[in-house]
Amino acid sequence: xxxxxxxxxxxxxxxxxxxxxxxxxxxxxxxxxxxxxxxxxxxxxxxxxxxxxxxxxxxxxxxxxxxxxxxxxxxxxxxxxxxxxxxxxxxxxxxxxxxxxxxxxxxxxxxxxxxxxxxxxxxxxxxxxxxxxxxxxxxxxxxxxxxxxxxxxxxxxxxxxxxxxxxxxxxxxxxxxxxxxxxxxxxxxxxxxxxxxxxxxxxxxxxxxxxxxxxxxxxxxxxxxxxxxxxxxxxxxxxxxxxxxxxxxxxxxxxxxxxxxxxxxxxxxxxxxxxxxxxxxxxxxxxxxxxxxxxxxxxxxxxxxxxxxxxxxxxxxxxxxxxxxxxxxxxxxxxxxxxxxxxxxxxxxxxxxxxxxxxxxxxxxxxxxxxxxxxxxxxxxxxxxxxxxxxxxxxxxxxxxxxxxxxxxxxxxxxxxxxxxxxxxxxxxxxxxxxxxxxxxxxxxxxxxxxxxxxxxxxxxxxxxxxxxxxxxxxxxxxxxxxxxxxxxxxxxxxxxxxxxxxxxxxxxxxxxxxxxxxxxxxxxxxxxxxxxx
Amino acid sequence: xxxxxxxxxxxxxxxxxxxxxxxxxxxxxxxxxxxxxxxxxxxxxxxxxxxxxxxxxxxxxxxxxxxxxxxxxxxxxxxxxxxxxxxxxxxxxxxxxxxxxxxxxxxxxxxxxxxxxxxxxxxxxxxxxxxxxxxxxxxxxxxxxxxxxxxxxxxxxxxxxxxxxxxxxxxxxxxxxxxxxxxxxxxxxxxxxxxxxxxxxxxxxxxxxxxxxxxxxxxxxxxxxxxxxxxxxxxxxxxxxxxxxxxxxxxxxxxxxxxxxxxxxxxxxxxxxxxxxxxxxxxxxxxxxxxxxxxxxxxxxxxxxxxxxxxxxxxxxxxxxxxxxxxxxxxxxxxxxxxxxxxxxxxxxxxxxxxxxxxxxxxxxxxxxxxxxxxxxxxxxxxxxxxxxxxxxxxxxxxxxxxxxxxxxxxxxxxxxxxxxxxxxxxxxxxxxxxxxxx
Numbered sequence: 001x002x003x004x005x006x007x008x009x010x011x012x013x014x015x016x017x018x019x020x021x022x023x024x025x026x027x028x029x030x031x032x033x034x035x036x037x038x039x040x041x042x043x044x045x046x047x048x049x050x051x052x053x054x055x056x057x058x059x060x061x062x063x064x065x066x067x068x069x070x071x072x073x074x075x076x077x078x079x080x081x082x083x084x085x086x087x088x089x090x091x092x093x094x095x096x097x098x099x100x101x102x103x104x105x106x107x108x109x110x111x112x113x114x115x116x117x118x119x120x121x122x123x124x125x126x127x128x129x130x131x132x133x134x135x136x137x138x139x140x141x142x143x144x145x146x147x148x149x150x151x152x153x154x155x156x157x158x159x160x161x162x163x164x165x166x167x168x169x170x171x172x173x174x175x176x177x178x179x180x181x182x183x184x185x186x187x188x189x190x191x192x193x194x195x196x197x198x199x200x201x202x203x204x205x206x207x208x209x210x211x212x213x214x215x216x217x218x219x220x221x222x223x224x225x226x227x228x229x230x231x232x233x234x235x236x237x238x239x240x241x242x243x244x245x246x247x248x249x250x251x252x253x254x255x256x257x258x259x260x261x262x263x264x265x266x267x268x269x270x271x272x273x274x275x276x277x278x279x280x281x282x283x284x285x286x287x288x289x290x291x292x293x294x295x296x297x298x299x300x301x302x303x304x305x306x307x308x309x310x311x312x313x314x315x316x317x318x319x320x321x322x323x324x325x326x327x328x329x330x331x332x333x334x335x336x337x338x339x340x341x342x343x344x345x346x347x348x349x350x351x352x353x354x355x356x357x358x359x360x361x362x363x364x365x366x367x368x369x370x371x372x373x374x375x376x377x378x379x380x381x382x383x384x385x386x387x388x389x390x391x392x393x394x395x396x397x398x399x400x401x402x403x404x405x406x407x408x409x410x411x412x413x414x415x416x417x418x419x420x421x422x423x424x425x426x427x428x429x430x431x432x433x434x435x436x437x438x439x440x441x442x443x444x445x446x447x448x449x450x451x452x453x454x455x456x457x458x459x460x461x462x463x464x465x466x467x468x469x470x471x472x473x474x475x476x477x478x479x480x481x482x483x484x485x486x487x488x489x490x491x492x493x494x495x496x497x498x499x500x501x502x503x504x505x506x507x508x509x510x511x512x513x514x515x516x517x518x519x520x521x522x523x524x525x526x527x528x529x530x531x532x533x534x
Numbered sequence: 535x536x537x538x539x540x541x542x543x544x545x546x547x548x549x550x551x552x553x554x555x556x557x558x559x560x561x562x563x564x565x566x567x568x569x570x571x572x573x574x575x576x577x578x579x580x581x582x583x584x585x586x587x588x589x590x591x592x593x594x595x596x597x598x599x600x601x602x603x604x605x606x607x608x609x610x611x612x613x614x615x616x617x618x619x620x621x622x623x624x625x626x627x628x629x630x631x632x633x634x635x636x637x638x639x640x641x642x643x644x645x646x647x648x649x650x651x652x653x654x655x656x657x658x659x660x661x662x663x664x665x666x667x668x669x670x671x672x673x674x675x676x677x678x679x680x681x682x683x684x685x686x687x688x689x690x691x692x693x694x695x696x697x698x699x700x701x702x703x704x705x706x707x708x709x710x711x712x713x714x715x716x717x718x719x720x721x722x723x724x725x726x727x728x729x730x731x732x733x734x735x736x737x738x739x740x741x742x743x744x745x746x747x748x749x750x751x752x753x754x755x756x757x758x759x760x761x762x763x764x765x766x767x768x769x770x771x772x773x774x775x776x777x778x779x780x781x782x783x784x785x786x787x788x789x790x791x792x793x794x795x796x797x798x799x800x801x802x803x804x805x806x807x808x809x810x811x812x813x814x815x816x817x818x819x820x821x822x823x824x825x826x827x828x829x830x831x832x833x834x835x836x837x838x839x840x841x842x843x844x845x846x847x848x849x850x851x852x853x854x855x856x857x858x859x860x861x862x863x864x865x866x867x868x869x870x871x872x873x874x875x876x877x878x879x880x881x882x883x884x885x886x887x888x889x890x891x892x893x894x895x896x897x898x899x900x901x902x903x904x905x906x907x908x909x910x911x912x913x914x915x916x917x918x919x920x921x922x923x924x925x926x927x928x929x930x931x932x933x934x935x936x937x938x939x940x941x942x943x944x945x946x947x948x949x950x951x952x953x954x955x956x957x958x959x960x961x962x963x964x965x966x967x968x969x970x971x972x973x
Contacts (some may be wrong), residue, residue: 022962037926067566092720104914109924109925111820111916111924112795112796112799113704113705113915115795115796115820116796119676119796136872185712200767201761201762201764202765204765204766204767204768205765205767206767207767207769208765208766209767212767215598231763235797237762240755240758241755243759244752244754244755247752247754248752248754251744251751251752303563348583349583352583352587356591357587357591357813358588358592358808358812359588359809359811359813361780361810361811361812361813361814363816364786364933365813369789369790369817370790370792371790371791371792378758378791378792380754380790380791381790382786382789382790383754383790410693452751452783452784452786452787453751454779454782454783454812455812456588456812457587457588457748458585458588458779461585461749462749462751462779493752494754494755497755498755498759500742501744501745502746502747502750502756503716503746506747511913529879
C-alpha cells in the first residue's frame with residue numbers, strides 16, 4: 001500500500017514538475033533543427049501552441065542565432081562562443097552540456113519569414129511578462145503581426161494590465177488584430193478610432209488596408225480616419241524636413257569650418273582639405289582598432305579618444321604641408337591650387353597603399369546608434385550628436401579666435417602682416433599653426449563623418465566641393481557667414497529634394513549659388529575694410 | 535556597371551588632375567620586357583587608383599593568382615603565362631589608351647578587365663578594331679553583344695528578374711521601390727524591371743522610382759520616404775541598384791531609422807561581401823542580395839578557391855565575391871579554348887570559346903553561349919551578422935544570359951549569335967536582318 005502510494009506520488013510529481021514540461025517540449029524543440037525553413041516554422045508554431053513560458057528562452061535563442069544542432073545526435077542546443085569552440089547548454093533547462101568543436105555543431109538558419117513568425121510568437125508569449133518594458137514590446141510585436149491567435153492572450157493581459165502606457169500599446173495591438181481579422185463592424189469602427197488616435201505611419205498602413213477590404217461602414221470610418229492621420233503626418237513631415245535640413249547643414253558646417261580657417265582666414269585655396277577630413281576618419285578607425293584589440297569593454301568611449309587623436313594627427317599633417325609646400329606659394333593662388341590638388345591625390349594614394357582600397361569599418365558606439373521618436377519625428381542619435389558636435393566645434397573655434405593670444409595673433413597677421421611682424425609676432429609660425437588648426441578641425445569633422453559615411457580613401461572628395469560652396473556663399477573670412485551658409489544650403493537642399501529629387505536638387509542649389517555670387521561676389525557676409533584689398 | 539565621371543562639377547578637377555599628375559606620378563604597369571617567344575601574355579586592365587580602385591584592385595589580384603596557379607600546372611600550350619598589369623586609374627578615356635597599349639604594344643593574347651559600363655564602352659571599339667579578346671566580369675545592364683567581348687558577369691535576367699520573382703513569391707511583396715544611382719546601369723535595369731512588374735499586374739502607383747547622385751551621403755529623407763511608401767497597407771520591398779560608395783551611408787541610415795528586413799526588405803544588385811566589409815551588419819541581418827555566387831556557398835571547389843585566395847593574399851580575412859568568380863570562370867574558359875584551338879590567335883580562340891564549359895564555384899558547370907554570355911545559377915542571399923550572405927534561394931537550373939532584354943521595346947526582337955553563318959550581335963528576328971536597334 002505504502003509502496004503503491006509512493007509510485008503514485010512520484011508519477012504525480014513527474015507530471016507536475018517543470019521537468020515534465022521539458023520532457024513534453026523536448027521533441028518540439030528538436031523539431032526546430034529538422035532542416036528546412038518550413039519545418040522550423042512548423043516547430044515554432046507547435047511550441048507557441050503550448051503557451052508555456054518555458055519556450056520563450058528557446059525562441060529567443062533562435063532569434064539571436066545561438067541555437068545549433070549537434071551533428072552527433074541531432075539534439076538542439078544553445079551554443080555560445082567560448083575560446084576556439086562552443087560552450088553548449090540545453091535550451092530548455094539551461095543545463096551545461098559541455099563544450100564542442102566548431103565543426104561539431106551547425107547553426108539553425110532563419111530567414112525573413114521565420115524572423116516575422118518569431119517576433120509574432122514571442123509577442124504573444126510575453127504579454128504576461130512581469131516586466132512592463134517587455135510587455136510593451138510584446139504588444140508592439142502583436143500590433144505588427146496582427147496575429148488573430150494572439151487575441152485571447154491580449155484580452156487576458158489587457159484585463160490585468162495596470163501600467164497606462166502598456167495598456168495603450170495593448171489596446172492598439174487589439175485594434176490592429178480586430179481590424180485585420182474577422183470582427184463585427186462595431187468593433188472594427190472602434191478599432192479605427194483607436195488607430196486614428198495613434199496616428200502614425202503604421203496606423204495609416206492598417207487603416208489603408210481596412211479602407212480597401214472592410215464593409216461600407218468600416219470603409220467610411222477608415223477613410224475619415226486616414227484623412228485626419230494624413231493631415232497630422234503632413235505637419236510632422238514638414239517639421240521632419242526642417243530637422244533633416246539642420247542635420248545636413250551641420251554636416252556641411254563641420255566639413256567647411258576647417259576650410260573657413262585655411263581658405264577663409266588665410267586665403268589658401270586648399271584642395272587637400274577633404275584629405276584632412278579623410279585622415280581624421282582613418283585616425284578614428286585606428287583608435288577603434290586599438291580599442292577592439294586591448295579594451296573591447298570600453299568601445300563606447302573610443303570616439304571620445306579619437307577626437308583629440310584625429311585633431312592632432314590631421315593638425316600635424318597640416319603643419320607639415322604648410323612648412324613644406326604652401327609657405328613657398330603665398331600670394332600665388334593658381335600654383336597653390338595645383339599643388340594642393342596634387343597633394344590631395346598623393347595623400348589619397350598613400351592611404352590607399354597603406355590601408356587598402358576597400359572601406360574600413362568604423363563602428364558606432366551604443367549611444368550613437370538607433371533613433372527615438374519625438375511626437376511624429378524620428379530623430380537618429382547619430383545625427384543628433386553630430387548637430388551638437390558641429391555647434392560645439394564652431395563655438396570653440398569662435399572663442400579661440402576671439403579670446404586667446406593665439407587667436408589675436410592670427411587676426412593680426414591676417415589683417416596686416418608687416419605690422420604684426422613689427423610688433424614681434426612670428427608670422428611664419430602663426431601661419432603654420434593656423435593651417436594646422438584648420439586641418440585639425442577638418443580631422444575632427446572626419447571623426448564625425450566616419451559615423452555616417454564610408455571610411456575610404458575617397459571620403460574627402462565628396463566634401464571638398466560642398467565645403468568651398470559653403471565658405472564662398474557665406475563670405476570668405478567670416479565664421480558666422482560659414483555657419484549661416486552651411487545651414488542655409490542644408491535647408492535649401494532638403495527643401496528641394498522631396499520635390500525635385502536628389503540629383504536635380506543638387507543642380508538647382510549649384511545654379512542658385514552661381515546666381516547669388518553674380519549678385520554678391522563676396523558672399524552673404526562680406527568683409528569690409530583693408531583686409532579685403534590685401 | 536558604370537560609374538560616370540565622379541561629379542559633373544569635377545570636370546575642371548579632372549583637367550587639373552592631368553596637369554598635377556605630372557608631379558604625382560603613380561606606378562603604372564610593371565610589365566617586364568621578357569622574351570616574347572616562350573610566354574603567352576595576358577593583359578589585366580583594372581583601375582588600381584582613383585574611385586574604382588576600391589572594387590577593381592581585388593580583381594587584378596585574383597587574375598594574378600589564377601595565372602600563377604595555371605603556371606604551376608605547366609602553363610598553356612606548353613608556354614608559361616605572363617601577366618601584364620596596367621592602371622587606367624578610373625579614367626574612362628585612359629581605359630581605351632591602355633587597352634590599345636596592351637594589344638598593339640605588349641601583344642597580349644587576351645585581356646581581362648573593366649568594371650563600369652562606361653569603361654567597357656570606351657574600350658569596345660579598340661578591341662573590335664584590333665580584333666582582340668576582352669573578358670568582362672561584372673553584372674551589367676545588357677543591351678550589347680560584341681564579337682570580341684565575352685560577358686562573364688550577369689545579364690539583367692540572371693540577377694534582377696529572379697530577385698524580383700523571389701520577393702513576389704516568397705515574401706508576398708506587392709509594392710516596389712526601385713532605388714538607384716543616377717547612371718545607365720540602374721536606369722536600364724529599372725526600366726526592364728518596371729516593364730516586367732507591370733506585365734505581372736503591378737500598378738503604376740505601387741512602383742516608386744528614385745535616383746540619387748554618385749556618392750550620395752545624406753539618405754535621411756529618402757529612407758523616410760521609403761518608410762512612408764511602405765505604410766500603404768501592402769507589403770513593400772526596395773530593389774536597390776545603388777552603386778558602391780553610396781551604399782554604406784544608405785545602409786547605416788536604414789539601420790538607424792529601424793527599417794528592418796522583416797518589414798521592408800532591401801534587395802541589392804551591387805552589394806557583395808567586399809562592400810559589407812565596411813559596415814556593421816548587425817542591424818542589416820535579413821536584407822537581401824542577388825548574385826551568381828556567394829562566398830558562403832558550401833562546395834569543395836569554393837572552399838579550395840577561398841583557401842588559395844587567402845594564401846595568395848596572405849590574409850585569412852580576405853573575402854571573395856561574385857566578379858571574382860566571373861574571372862575564375864572566364865579565365866578557365868579562355869585556357870580551355872586556347873588548348874582546343876591550339877593557338878592564341880584571336881579568330882580561332884573566339885570561335886572555339888563558344889560552347890566551352892568549365893566548372894563554376896557553386897557546384898555546377900557554366901557554358902559560353904553563342905551570344906558571348908554564359909549560363910549561371912542565380913542565388914538570393916540574406917545578410918548575416920558576420921558580413922556574409924546565407925543562400926535562401928537558388929534557381930533549380932542554370933539561367934542563360936539574355937543580352938537583349940525581352941522587356942524593352944527596342945530590344946525585344948533582337949538576338950545575338952556569333953557562330954557562322956549568322957555571326958551577328960543584333961539580329962532582328964522580325965525583319966530577318968542583322969543590325970537592328972541597340973548598339
